[in-house]
Amino acid sequence: MSQLTSSEQEKVRSLLGREPTETETGIFTVMWSEHCSYKSSRIHLKKLPTKSDRVLVGPGENAGIIDIGDGIAIAFKIESHNHPSFIEPFQGAATGVGGILRDIFTMGARPIAVMDALRFGPLDDPQNGDRNKRIVEGVVSGISHYGNCFGVPTVGGECVFEPCYNGNPLVNVFALGVFKHDEIFFGRATGIGNPVIYVGAKTGRDGIHGASMASAEFTEEAMANRPNVQVGDPFMEKLLLEACLEAMKTGAIVGIQDMGAAGLTCSTSEMGSRAGTGIDFDLKYVPQRAENMTPYEIMLSESQERMLLVAEKGREQEVFDVFKKWGLDAVTIGTVTDDGMLRVRNHGVVVAEIKNRDLADEAPLYDRPHAVAPYRPAALEMPAAHAAKLTNRNSTADLLALVGSSDLCSKRWIWEQYDYQVRTNTVAGPGLDASIVRIKDTETSIAMSLDGNARYSVLDPREGAKLIVAECCRNLSVVGAQPVAATNNLNFGNPERPEIMAQLVESIEGICEACIHFETPITGGNVSLYNETLGEAIWPTPVLGIVGLMKTAAPAPIAFPKEKLDVVLLGGLGPADHQRLGGTQFAKVILNDIWGLPPALDMDLEKRLHSAIREIVNAGLVDSAHDLSDGGLAVALAESSAQGIGADIALDSTLAPELLLFHEGPSRVLLSTTQFDKIAAIAAKHKVDALRIGTTMSGRLQIRNGSATLVSVDVAMLRKTSEEALAGKLELAHA
Amino acid sequence: MARVAVDVVIKPEILDPQGKAILAALRRTGHPGISSVRQGKHFDLEVDETVSNEDLEEIAAHLLANSVIEDWTVTRLDQQEQVQR
Amino acid sequence: MARVAVDVVIKPEILDPQGKAILAALRRTGHPGISSVRQGKHFDLEVDETVSNEDLEEIAAHLLANSVIEDWTVTRLDQQEQVQR
Amino acid sequence: MTARIGVITFPGTLDDVDAARAVKYADAVAVPLWHADADLRGVDAVVVPGGFSYGDYLRCGAIARFSPVMTAVKKFANDGGLVMGVCNGFQILCESGLLPGALLRNRGLKFVCRDVTLEVQTTNSPFTQNASKGQPLRMPVAHGEGCYFADDATLDQLEAEDRVLFRYKDNPNGSLRDIAGVLNEGRNVLGMMPHPERAVEPLLLSSDGTGSSDGLVILQSVSAACAAIHA
Numbered sequence A: 001m002s003q004l005t006s007s008e009q010e011k012v013r014s015l016l017g018r019e020p021t022e023t024e025t026g027i028f029t030v031m032w033s034e035h036c037s038y039k040s041s042r043i044h045l046k047k048l049p050t051k052s053d054r055v056l057v058g059p060g061e062n063a064g065i066i067d068i069g070d071g072i073a074i075a076f077k078i079e080s081h082n083h084p085s086f087i088e089p090f091q092g093a094a095t096g097v098g099g100i101l102r103d104i105f106t107m108g109a110r111p112i113a114v115m116d117a118l119r120f121g122p123l124d125d126p127q128n129g130d131r132n133k134r135i136v137e138g139v140v141s142g143i144s145h146y147g148n149c150f151g152v153p154t155v156g157g158e159c160v161f162e163p164c165y166n167g168n169p170l171v172n173v174f175a176l177g178v179f180k181h182d183e184i185f186f187g188r189a190t191g192i193g194n195p196v197i198y199v200g201a202k203t204g205r206d207g208i209h210g211a212s213m214a215s216a217e218f219t220e221e222a223m224a225n226r227p228n229v230q231v232g233d234p235f236m237e238k239l240l241l242e243a244c245l246e247a248m249k250t251g252a253i254v255g256i257q258d259m260g261a262a263g264l265t266c267s268t269s270e271m272g273s274r275a276g277t278g279i280d281f282d283l284k285y286v287p288q289r290a291e292n293m294t295p296y297e298i299m300l301s302e303s304q305e306r307m308l309l310v311a312e313k314g315r316e317q318e319v320f321d322v323f324k325k326w327g328l329d330a331v332t333i334g335t336v337t338d339d340g341m342l343r344v345r346n347h348g349v350v351v352a353e354i355k356n357r358d359l360a361d362e363a364p365l366y367d368r369p370h371a372v373a374p375y376r377p378a379a380l381e382m383p384a385a386h387a388a389k390l391t392n393r394n395s396t397a398d399l400l401a402l403v404g405s406s407d408l409c410s411k412r413w414i415w416e417q418y419d420y421q422v423r424t425n426t427v428a429g430p431g432l433d434a435s436i437v438r439i440k441d442t443e444t445s446i447a448m449s450l451d452g453n454a455r456y457s458v459l460d461p462r463e464g465a466k467l468i469v470a471e472c473c474r475n476l477s478v479v480g481a482q483p484v485a486a487t488n489n490l491n492f493g494n495p496e497r498p499e500i501m502a503q504l505v506e507s508i509e510g511i512c513e514a515c516i517h518f519e520t521p522i523t524g525g526n527v528s529l530y531n532e533t534l535g536e537a538i539w540p541t542p543v544l545g546i547v548g549l550m551k552t553a554a555p556a557p558i559a560f561p562k563e564k565l566d567v568v569l570l571g572g573l574g575p576a577d578h579q580r581l582g583g584t585q586f587a588k589v590i591l592n593d594i595w596g597l598p599p600a601l602d603m604d605l606e607k608r609l610h611s612a613i614r615e616i617v618n619a620g621l622v623d624s625a626h627d628l629s630d631g632g633l634a635v636a637l638a639e640s641s642a643q644g645i646g647a648d649i650a651l652d653s654t655l656a657p658e659l660l661l662f663h664e665g666p667s668r669v670l671l672s673t674t675q676f677d678k679i680a681a682i683a684a685k686h687k688v689d690a691l692r693i694g695t696t697m698s699g700r701l702q703i704r705n706g707s708a709t710l711v712s713v714d715v716a717m718l719r720k721t722s723e724e725a726l727a728g729k730l731e732l733a734h735a
Numbered sequence B, C: 001m002a003r004v005a006v007d008v009v010i011k012p013e014i015l016d017p018q019g020k021a022i023l024a025a026l027r028r029t030g031h032p033g034i035s036s037v038r039q040g041k042h043f044d045l046e047v048d049e050t051v052s053n054e055d056l057e058e059i060a061a062h063l064l065a066n067s068v069i070e071d072w073t074v075t076r077l078d079q080q081e082q083v084q085r
Numbered sequence D: 001m002t003a004r005i006g007v008i009t010f011p012g013t014l015d016d017v018d019a020a021r022a023v024k025y026a027d028a029v030a031v032p033l034w035h036a037d038a039d040l041r042g043v044d045a046v047v048v049p050g051g052f053s054y055g056d057y058l059r060c061g062a063i064a065r066f067s068p069v070m071t072a073v074k075k076f077a078n079d080g081g082l083v084m085g086v087c088n089g090f091q092i093l094c095e096s097g098l099l100p101g102a103l104l105r106n107r108g109l110k111f112v113c114r115d116v117t118l119e120v121q122t123t124n125s126p127f128t129q130n131a132s133k134g135q136p137l138r139m140p141v142a143h144g145e146g147c148y149f150a151d152d153a154t155l156d157q158l159e160a161e162d163r164v165l166f167r168y169k170d171n172p173n174g175s176l177r178d179i180a181g182v183l184n185e186g187r188n189v190l191g192m193m194p195h196p197e198r199a200v201e202p203l204l205l206s207s208d209g210t211g212s213s214d215g216l217v218i219l220q221s222v223s224a225a226c227a228a229i230h231a
C-alpha cells in the first residue's frame, strides 16, 4: 500500500497549517497517489500532441472528445484494471469495463463500443500455467459478463502472452461513446448554492485504497491483504446510464462526474477544483451498505456504479424523478460553496477541510531520474547458436507453429464470449484489422484499433512506440478509415527505478513523434505504473487506441474470397536482416528467444502507404485486404487463406527464407484484386511499391521463392490449427 | 458412498447484486417479511470412503469457492454434521 | 429474525454440464474418490416471524426455483429442520 | 392499416431499440411499452426483446415475469394476441408459463455470440407465414442460457403438433432436438433464441460473410398477420 512520503506529509502539514485528521490523511494519500495524481509521468505527458481541428476536449477530463461532423461528437478513452484483475480476475476485469463506461457516459455520451487489450503469462508456463489459464478464463468472462449485460458491444481487442505478465496480467479496456455537440457534460461543480447529489449504488467497504494499491508493487503482504475486491453490478450500471442520460436531458444538471478511483474523495474534490468552487457535504446523507462505516471509509470507498452530480438549485425534483423512474437512489448530500474548500462533515461535525486546489494543483510532481539506458533484457545481436538452427528449416512446419501459437492464433474463443453486435451498429467486429461501428442516421462510421507490441518496446521503447502508432493507423487505413485521434495506456514497472523511468520517457517521446507525424493527437489516456510482482517488472507496454473516420461502407474482408485473383503486396517485400528478426514472432515461437532491434520504420513511407491503401480500398478496387504485422508475410498469407481460400505465391528474392517469410517490417499490406493496373497506378502516385506476388486458388497455400518451394499447406489445416489452438491450450476442448 | 453438500456464499462485506435483485423482487411481489437475501452456490458431491474431511476442505477452498470473495461450508449429509475447519 | 436456507438443484434427469466440468477438473487434479458433482444454487434468507413455512415454500417454488427444471429444499437454520412439503 | 407492434422495455432490456427499428423495417409502427405499466396501448402484437431484464439475476427472465406489463401480456396472449419473445424475451415467456420448457445454461458453459443458420420447420404460424418450409435463415445468437429443455413427452407433443418453428443447423448451445424456436398451443406465442431484429440490414458484419437481412421475413410475417386481423 503506498503511503505519503515524509516530504509529502510535510507538504500536507504546511498546506493545512496544522496536523491532518485521519480522514484528511486518507484523502491526501489517495489524491496524491500515482494513480490519481500522475506525479511521476505528468511532466512527460505534457509533451504529447493534444490538438487538432477535431479535438473538442483533450486530456484532463473523464474522456477526450472529437468532432466527427453533422453536429456529432465521440468520446473515448482507455483505462487499465491490472492489479484488481490479478487479485480477482473476473470481478477485476468486470469492474474495469464498468469504470471506463462510466467515464464515457458521465460526459453525456452513450457508449457504443468497447475493446480490450489483454496480456497474460504463457498458458504453458511450467510454474504458472494453471494460474494463467484461470486468469484468462476469469478476465474474459468478467469482460463478457459486464459488457454484455450493460449492452455495449465489445468489438475487438488483442491478447498476447509473455512470461513477464506471469505475476502481473494487464487488462486495458477502451470505450467509445457518441453524442451531439450540445449534449456534452463536464465534471464541474459550478453555481454557488447548487445542490450536490449522490446517485447510484450504496457505499460499502469495497476497494478501500484501490487507487493507492494500483500505485504500489505487489508484495506477499499485499496479496494476503485482499479485502480490496470490488464487485460490479452491470445491471445497476445500465440503469445508471439510462437515468443519467435522461436526467441530463431535463436541463437541470450542471455538472456530473463518476466515482471511480478514490470514490467520493476524487469526485468531490475534482468537481470543485475544476470549477474553482468548494463543496460542503455531510456523510450522513451518503447511502451506505455496510454498518458503522467511518468517515475515512466512506470517503475512500470504491464501491462501483455511483455518480456525483450538481443540479440547478430548485430543480432537484426533476432529477430525482428520473432516477426514481429507473429505481435508483438519488440524494442531496451537500452544496456548492464559494470558498474553494472541500468540507466534509459527519453528522454536522467537520472531519476534513481542505482547499480543493491543494488536492489537485498542489499534488507532488516528480522529475524522476531517467538519464540511463532503458532496461533491456536482451542481446543486441542474434546469438551465434541460432545460425545453425536457421539452415534447412521446414518452413511449412514453422508456419503452422506460428499460426497455432498463442499470440497469432484465432482469438475466437475470447471474442465469441462478447456480444459484439448488440445495438446493431457493428459493421466490422473482431476478426478484421480494425473494428467499425456506424453512427446511425449519418453516413459516418468510426473505425478503431488497439495495439501494443511490447516485444518491440522492450528492445527499443522509442521505436517500439512509433511502430505501435504506425500499426494502429495502418489497421485503420486498411479498412478505409482516416486516423484522427488517439488514446493511450502506459503500462510500466516501478518509475522509481531510473532504467524503468527511462523506458517510460522514451516511449512517451516515441508516441509524441509518431502521433504528430500521423496527425493523431492524444485526447486522453491512463498511466499504470508499479506493474511489478516480487521485484519482476513487466516489459514496457504502451497500448495505443486510435480511432479513424470513414464513410459508412462494408470493408473488404481479410479472406481471399475466390479463385484467380491477383495477390498483391503493397509496400513490397521490404528490407530485413537478422538483427531485426529478434523481436519477431518467429524468434519467439521458433527460436524461443528475443534479441536485437525492432523492425525498421520509415514513417514517411508508412504514411504514404496509408494514403495509398485508403484510396485503393475506397475506390472499391480490392477483394480482400489485410495488413502485415506479427508473423510477417507468411502469417498474413496464412490468415487470408485460413479465412477464405488459398493462394499460389511466387517470390523472387535473395532474402533468406526466415527473413522473407517471417520478418515483420511494417508499411506493407496484402491485397487480392482483379484490378492490379489501377492499384499499381495509385501506388505509384503515392510512391509505394505494388508487387504482384501470386494468384488465389482453392485448397492450398503455396509459397515459392525462385525454384524453391518454401511452404505448401492445406488451407483446412491452417484453419484448424488457428481456430483450435486457444481452446486447446486452455484445455477446454473436451469440457 | 457418501453424500456431501458444499455451500458457497459471498462474504458478508462484499456486494451481492443477485441477492439484492431477488430481495427487490420479493418486495414488489408482497413479501415484506424478508429482510435479506444472499445468493450462493450449492454443490452435491458423491464421495467414497477414500475422501477425507481434509480432502473435502481442500476441494471446497480451491475449486468450488473463490476464497478471495466467498466463504463456504462443507456438510456430510449422512451425518448431518458440518466439517470443522 | 430467523435464517432460512433454500437449496435449488437441477433435476437428476437433466444434464448438468457445470457439475460435469467440475468433476473433470477434480479428476485432473487427483481426486478420484469423487464420483459425482451437481451444481445448484444456495440462498440465505433472513425472515421475520410473519413469514410462515407456506410463504417460504411458495417463494422457493415460484421465484427461487423453476419447477420445470429444478428441485428445492427449504431449511430453517435455527431449527436445522427441513420444511416439509 | 399499418400494424402497431408493442416493444417492451424492462430495466435491463437491451434490444428494445433494435427491435423497434426492425419493426419499422417491416413497415409496422413500433409502440414502446414500459414494464411498470399494465397497459398495452392497444397494440396488435407484442415483442418481448432481448437483454438482461433485472440483470438476469437468479435465472434469466425469472424476475421480469412478475412485472405489471407481463400480467397484461399474459391476458393478451390468452385472448389470442400475437406475442414474440426473442432471447431474454423467450426466457421470460417460458418463466411466465406462456411457453413450455426452460432455457438452461449453454452446453459449452460460455456466452456465445455467433451467426447461426436456422431452418424454418413450418409456415403454419403468423410468424413464418411469409417464409417457406425448409428455408434457411442466417441470424446471430448472443446468449449464455439458450439451451432449450423440455421433458421428452413435451418435446414429442411439440413435434406432433407442428409447434417447433425453427431448428438450428449448427446448434450453438446444446438445445434438445436442435430447437431454436417454439410456439404455444394456440400458435400465437413464439419464443426464439436467435435475433431476427439484428438481421435486417446486410451491411452489418458483411465482411465476415455474415451480413444478413433474413430476420425481416419473421417481422414481415407478424406485420402481415396483424394487418389481416384488421382486415
Ligand SMILES: Nc1ncnc2c1ncn2[C@@H]1O[C@H](COP(=O)(O)OP(=O)(O)O)[C@@H](O)[C@H]1O
Pocket (backbone or CB within 6 Å): A116, A117, A118, A154, A155, A156, A157, A158, A159, A408, A411, A414, A415, A429, A430, A431, A432, A433, A434, A435, A450, A451, A475, A629, A630
Ligand atoms: N481480447 C480480444 N478481444 C476481442 N477481440 C480480440 C481480442 N484479441 C484479439 N481479438 C481480435 O482478433 C483479431 C486479430 O487480432 P490481432 O492479431 O491483434 O490484430 P492486428 O494484428 O490486426 O492488430 C482482431 O480482429 C481482434 O479484434
Ligand SMILES: [Mg+2]
Pocket (backbone or CB within 6 Å): A432, A433, A434, A475, A626, A627, A628, A629
Ligand atoms: Mg492488422
